[in-house]
Amino acid sequence: MIELSHVSKRFGEDTAVDDISLHVAKGKFCALVGSSGCGKSTTLRMINRLIAHSSGDIILDGQLVEQYNPVKLRRRIGYVIQSTGLFPHWTVARNIGLVPRLLKWSSNDVTTRVNELMHLLGLPVEEFAHKYPHQLSGGQAQRVGVARALAADPDILLMDEPFGALDPITREKLQDELAKLQARLHKTVVFVTHDMDEALKLADHLVVMREGRIVQQGTPLALLQHPNDPFVESLLGGLERGLKQAALTRVKDHMTSLGQSLPAQARIPADFSLRQALSMMLRDHCDRLTVVDQQDMPIGELSLRKIVKEARVDKVSHRDA
Amino acid sequence: MRSSVHRSQQVGVKPQWMRPACWALLLLISVLGMPYLDAIFRWVEPNARQVIYSRAEFYTLLGRHVFVVGVAAIVTISLGVLAGIAVTRQWGRDFLPLVGQVASLGQTFPPVAVLALAVPVLGFGTLPIIVALLLYGLLPIVRNTLAGLKDVDASIKQAALAMGMTPWQVLRRVELPLATPVILAGVRTSVTINIATAALGATVGASNLGDPIIAGIVNGNMAYVLQGALLIALLALAVDSLFDALQQRLDLRLSSS
Numbered sequence: 001m002i003e004l005s006h007v008s009k010r011f012g013e014d015t016a017v018d019d020i021s022l023h024v025a026k027g028k029f030c031a032l033v034g035s036s037g038c039g040k041s042t043t044l045r046m047i048n049r050l051i052a053h054s055s056g057d058i059i060l061d062g063q064l065v066e067q068y069n070p071v072k073l074r075r076r077i078g079y080v081i082q083s084t085g086l087f088p089h090w091t092v093a094r095n096i097g098l099v100p101r102l103l104k105w106s107s108n109d110v111t112t113r114v115n116e117l118m119h120l121l122g123l124p125v126e127e128f129a130h131k132y133p134h135q136l137s138g139g140q141a142q143r144v145g146v147a148r149a150l151a152a153d154p155d156i157l158l159m160d161e162p163f164g165a166l167d168p169i170t171r172e173k174l175q176d177e178l179a180k181l182q183a184r185l186h187k188t189v190v191f192v193t194h195d196m197d198e199a200l201k202l203a204d205h206l207v208v209m210r211e212g213r214i215v216q217q218g219t220p221l222a223l224l225q226h227p228n229d230p231f232v233e234s235l236l237g238g239l240e241r242g243l244k245q246a247a248l249t250r251v252k253d254h255m256t257s258l259g260q261s262l263p264a265q266a267r268i269p270a271d272f273s274l275r276q277a278l279s280m281m282l283r284d285h286c287d288r289l290t291v292v293d294q295q296d297m298p299i300g301e302l303s304l305r306k307i308v309k310e311a312r313v314d315k316v317s318h319r320d321a
Numbered sequence: 322m323r324s325s326v327h328r329s330q331q332v333g334v335k336p337q338w339m340r341p342a343c344w345a346l347l348l349l350i351s352v353l354g355m356p357y358l359d360a361i362f363r364w365v366e367p368n369a370r371q372v373i374y375s376r377a378e379f380y381t382l383l384g385r386h387v388f389v390v391g392v393a394a395i396v397t398i399s400l401g402v403l404a405g406i407a408v409t410r411q412w413g414r415d416f417l418p419l420v421g422q423v424a425s426l427g428q429t430f431p432p433v434a435v436l437a438l439a440v441p442v443l444g445f446g447t448l449p450i451i452v453a454l455l456l457y458g459l460l461p462i463v464r465n466t467l468a469g470l471k472d473v474d475a476s477i478k479q480a481a482l483a484m485g486m487t488p489w490q491v492l493r494r495v496e497l498p499l500a501t502p503v504i505l506a507g508v509r510t511s512v513t514i515n516i517a518t519a520a521l522g523a524t525v526g527a528s529n530l531g532d533p534i535i536a537g538i539v540n541g542n543m544a545y546v547l548q549g550a551l552l553i554a555l556l557a558l559a560v561d562s563l564f565d566a567l568q569q570r571l572d573l574r575l576s577s578s
Contacts, residue, residue, distance in 0.1 A: 048483060050479065050482060050483055071485050071486075071487050072485070073485075074482070074483055074484065074485035075484070075485030076485075079480070079483040079484065081476060081479070081480060081483075083474075083476040084480075085474075085476045085477050085479065085480025085481075085483075086477075086480075087477060087480075087481070087494075087495055088477070088499065089498050089499060098484055099484055099485060102484070102485055102486065102490075148484070
């Protein structure tokens with residue numbers, strides 16, 4: 001669990017982080033979003049004490065960070081950065097095994113763990129263990145970076161724009177894999193990015209920062225539905241916001257049971273997003289879809305008119321509340 | 322098949338060590354064979370009473386030369402690298418300009434002048450020439466240590482700290498290994514220059530391969546000068562190619578698959 005309360009960081013006259021409070025529950029994925037220089041990376045680095053905060057409290061697992069020995073603290077927090085920070089004079093295997101070795105694991109345990117992680121991150125051991133970082137592609141290097149961060153099985157993972165330098169296809173692939181990994185490992189993650197789509201895709205909790213302050217925080221859906229500030233709204237894509245929201249909604253949450261009417265021709269699996277459903281409607285020129293389960297059996301119906309109506313009801317009910 | 326590969330690795334000399342070995346062999350042959358080259362040097366100095374320098378054996382002179390340069394190198398490397406490390410740490414940053422200037426001053430000050438100033442204080446013999454070599458050889462090492470350490474990517478150092486390395490571990494395991502090729506290049510320059518400069522020691526009574534040169538100049542015997550110069554050049558070439566081989570090995574290790 002990570003708790004920041006009224007944390008500020010001043011560099012001389014400049015205030016990089018200004019009175020932010022933030023709570024990341026155990027096993028949750030928190031994304032800090034904002035343009036460069038908004039203090040998101042500084043916030044991240046204050047958590048593992050790479051930067052000392054000027055005021056406020058940062059609490060990890062019930063204890064103030066300054067009460068931890070910084071070296072020991074960092075060994076229990078995974079850290080991934082954009083430029084990977086891999087050691088160019090070490091092989092992939094040695095890079096990944098760094099923290100376990102610092103923690104004085106036996107060399108057998110280190111080897112076992114390294115192999116396990118390489119497998120987990122989709123890096124075949126025979127092919128990659130003895131390669132050097134300069135022999136890797138950007139995506140492979142970042143996989144090694146993530147594996148290194150996970151090596152000693154830390155509860156907390158800090159990621160500073162880990163996919164920022166990758167091409168869009170590789171980036172998307174690694175995002176998907178990180179989401180799968182997180183569903184399995186349940187780390188407490190703080191993830192810094194300037195890419196709102198990335199944040200919407202991965203985060204349980206979204207924190208929008210601007211000029212050192214938190215502008216708004218909440219679940220991705222809550223922010224999409226009720227951005228409280230023009231800046232947040234523009235970050236969330238302005239007019240595209242509706243589609244982004246639809247991307248976070250499952251088809252099964254909006255389907256109605258199969259009525260008397262004949263099911264529509266086009267079929268869509270229930271765990272697809274509403275955005276994919278809308279796209280399919282546009283493509284196939286229809287306003288109704290048959291929702292199917294994993295065995296491709298019809299279980300319901302999705303109608304455009306109903307989606308639009310529910311979105312309106314959502315809005316009205318929230319306004320009342 | 323496996324054993325044959327193994328054997329060839331054990332027996333075969335790696336190609337990068339061939340050149341330094343050749344130069345060292347040539348040096349050895351020249352040192353031991355010099356007294357027998359009377360006929361050749363007679364041709365250079367037909368009228369001299371004696372054409373082969375004989376006040377000391379050449380291997381003794383070579384030994385002293387290597388000793389002086391070696392001692393100076395060990396002290397210079399320790400001082401230079403330590404100073405370079407110290408001023409790139411957080412606590413030593415204030416001394417960075419000072420150390421840079423002192424090292425530059427050492428090299429702009431001519432070794433002959435250092436000798437002239439050192440003799441009244443330290444007396445004649447080996448000590449003044451070691452001091453002169455030390456001052457003269459410090460700059461390349463300090464400069465390259467600073468450059469090498471500064472070249473280490475900031476994000477790599479930050480990652481090392483963030484992984485939970487202590488500052489000492491960051492230095493030992495990350496910064497120094499990555500800076501070693503550049504530092505080694507500085508050591509190479511420093512030592513090679515000092516092999517030649519050490520000959521000046523002969524003027525203040527530190528007997529080494531400079532002796533035949535000084536004696537030759539004083540007595541107008543070019544054969545002596547040639548003998549000293551030849552051996553110093555061969556020593557410099559042997560040591561320089563040794564450093565070359567070391568650097569190649571290092572590059573190989575840093576970029577091998």
